[in-house]
Amino acid sequence: MSDIAVAKILDLKGLPCPMPVVKMSQEIGSVQVGEVIEVHTTDPGSLSDFPAWASTAGQEVLTSEQNNGVIKIFVKRLV
Amino acid sequence: MDETRKQELIKTLSSRLNQAMRMYLDNCTRCGTCIEACHAYASEPDIKYSPVGRAQNIRRLYEKYFKGAGKLAPWLSEAIEFDDAVMKKVYDTAYTCTGCRRCVTYCPFGIDTQQIQSLAKQLLIVADMEPKVLSMLADMSIAKGKNIDKTKGSFATAVSNLETEVLERWRSEAGAKAVPLDVQDANVLYIALAGKHSIIPAASIMNAAKEKWSLSYFEAVNFGAFVGNPQKTKEIADRIIQEATRLNVKEVVICECGTAYRVMKYMTGEHPFKVISFIELIARYLQEGRIKLDKAKLQGRKVTYHDPCQLARNGGVYEEPRYILSHLTDDFVEMTPTREDNWCCGGGGGLVAMGEKDFRMKSAKVKVDQFTATGAQVLSTACENCHTQLSDLSEHYKTGVKVEYLSDLVSKALVQE
Ligand code: SF4
Ligand code: SF4
Numbered sequence: 001m002s003d004i005a006v007a008k009i010l011d012l013k014g015l016p017c018p019m020p021v022v023k024m025s026q027e028i029g030s031v032q033v034g035e036v037i038e039v040h041t042t043d044p045g046s047l048s049d050f051p052a053w054a055s056t057a058g059q060e061v062l063t064s065e066q067n068n069g070v071i072k073i074f075v076k077r078l079v
Numbered sequence: 080m081d082e083t084r085k086q087e088l089i090k091t092l093s094s095r096l097n098q099a100m101r102m103y104l105d106n107c108t109r110c111g112t113c114i115e116a117c118h119a120y121a122s123e124p125d126i127k128y129s130p131v132g133r134a135q136n137i138r139r140l141y142e143k144y145f146k147g148a149g150k151l152a153p154w155l156s157e158a159i160e161f162d163d164a165v166m167k168k169v170y171d172t173a174y175t176c177t178g179c180r181r182c183v184t185y186c187p188f189g190i191d192t193q194q195i196q197s198l199a200k201q202l203l204i205v206a207d208m209e210p211k212v213l214s215m216l217a218d219m220s221i222a223k224g225k226n227i228d229k230t231k232g233s234f235a236t237a238v239s240n241l242e243t244e245v246l247e248r249w250r251s252e253a254g255a256k257a258v259p260l261d262v263q264d265a266n267v268l269y270i271a272l273a274g275k276h277s278i279i280p281a282a283s284i285m286n287a288a289k290e291k292w293s294l295s296y297f298e299a300v301n302f303g304a305f306v307g308n309p310q311k312t313k314e315i316a317d318r319i320i321q322e323a324t325r326l327n328v329k330e331v332v333i334c335e336c337g338t339a340y341r342v343m344k345y346m347t348g349e350h351p352f353k354v355i356s357f358i359e360l361i362a363r364y365l366q367e368g369r370i371k372l373d374k375a376k377l378q379g380r381k382v383t384y385h386d387p388c389q390l391a392r393n394g395g396v397y398e399e400p401r402y403i404l405s406h407l408t409d410d411f412v413e414m415t416p417t418r419e420d421n422w423c424c425g426g427g428g429g430l431v432a433m434g435e436k437d438f439r440m441k442s443a444k445v446k447v448d449q450f451t452a453t454g455a456q457v458l459s460t461a462c463e464n465c466h467t468q469l470s471d472l473s474e475h476y477k478t479g480v481k482v483e484y485l486s487d488l489v490s491k492a493l494v495q496e
Contacts (some may be wrong), residue, residue, distance in 0.1 A: 014276075016274065017336075020273065022491055038115075044240075047233040048226075048233075049273055052219045056218040056219055056222050058215060068367060069240055
């Protein structure tokens with residue numbers, strides 16, 4: 001378990017393409033700069049999609065973890 | 080709009096004026112044959128959403144800058160100039176066109192409205208007015224290509240975690256990887272989408288067929304094509320081409336994503352490998368007796384099939400899904416109209432990613448009437464975008480029809496001997 005303080009949890013499990021990244025890009029503005037969103041997904045592709053999105057959007061993926069088929073990705077709002 | 084932007088737009092318009100495009104723009108007789116062919120007009124009659132109506136602004140801009148009458152005596156023609164108001168109208172008609180090309184099959188002059196809309200989208204990109212969500216997704220795909228080595232490890236862990244769910248559908252031999260990655264000289268490089276629902280059924284089917292296959296690190300969908308940016312379309316496709324070339328695979332097999340199939344098959348040039356859709360691969364396995372299906376799984380439910388526009392009308396894959404369905408059920412019913420005449424689901428061209436739920440639901444009413452008229456309980460299809468739109472329609476109009484991926488139905492009906 002990560003001990004990162006999170007401001008919001010976003011459940012994106014089972015969504016069709018490309019909704020996980022679309023929802024993430026919409027939700028990042030709902031937390032303050034410096035705060036972290038914890039994303040829950042079941043998409044293997046999101047492990048490369050989210051860092052790629054973050055690099056183009058000026059945000060940061062801090063880390064990710066995988067447990068019982070659920071992928072958790074921690075995204076920090078930088079801008 | 081400043082003069083520099085105007086000149087850029089004129090230059091872009093000029094760059095797209097090859098013989099075919101000039102023919103499309105010059106030869107429309109306004110006969111109106113195409114009008115009712117568009118699902119958007121057929122569902123909610125508004126001339127601006129008819130094929131000829133959608134092309135009107137581009138035609139008038141072309142007349143203004145490239146035709147004698149528009150240049151010399153604009154008051155005699157319908158010519159208009161590039162300005163913000165005109166570009167707003169172009170946006171409304173371009174990004175509500177799903178690119179289904181149903182209208183093309185109706186035009187007696189072979190005018191390709193989808194090509195005119197692709198030009199319109201390119202102009203909107205130059206005007207910095209394209210839907211930013213589509214550009215964001217295209218940029219993400221390009222960045223993923225550049226940084227893939229950093230995330231290969233976690234992706235590999237995620238796909239190995241899918242093993243139990245793959246084995247529930249097909250028990251592979253002990254020691255065999257349920258979802259193989261990086262297989263040199265594989266027969267098949269399978270290009271999935273991000274979600275596990277596009278990996279698990281395919282993996283179980285290919286394992287059942289004892290295929291030598293490899294899962295791609297990249298997603299099939301090409302948002303460069305959705306947004307209408309040729310350069311980004313190419314960069315996104317190149318990631319897959321390079322991976323396929325590195326692994327020396329015989330075939331690149333595109334998952335149930337219509338646009339991905341059309342882009343890879345027809346818009347990326349010649350390759351040392353073949354490009355086919357996953358539906359064609361399943362049909363081949365059945366034909367060669369490499370997999371067998373149990374019809375009992377769908378017993379008691381009538382099944383119909385929606386031809387995804389980019390796979391069927393724009394990709395020629397009509398027989399294979401029907402052949403697969405003949406192995407899945409004895410209770411199959413065609414929609415009316417069907418095949419090349421099938422109505423678009425109304426969610427293509429990036430509309431699903433853009434949201435646009437209200438427009439999507441209203442403009443595809445004709446699709447709902449079409450599939451509910453079959454009396455089928457199961458609506459199968461072979462495209463993620465169509466699946467999302469059809470599911471939204473079914474829920475919105477409370478039809479009770481269950482939308483299913485063809486690959487999912489196949490993988491659940493596999494007979495393990
Ligand atoms: S391509 Fe499809 S959505 Fe676009 S105008 Fe033609 S029929 Fe309508
Ligand atoms: S059918 Fe062809 S010629 Fe007739 S209005 Fe439509 S685009 Fe123009």
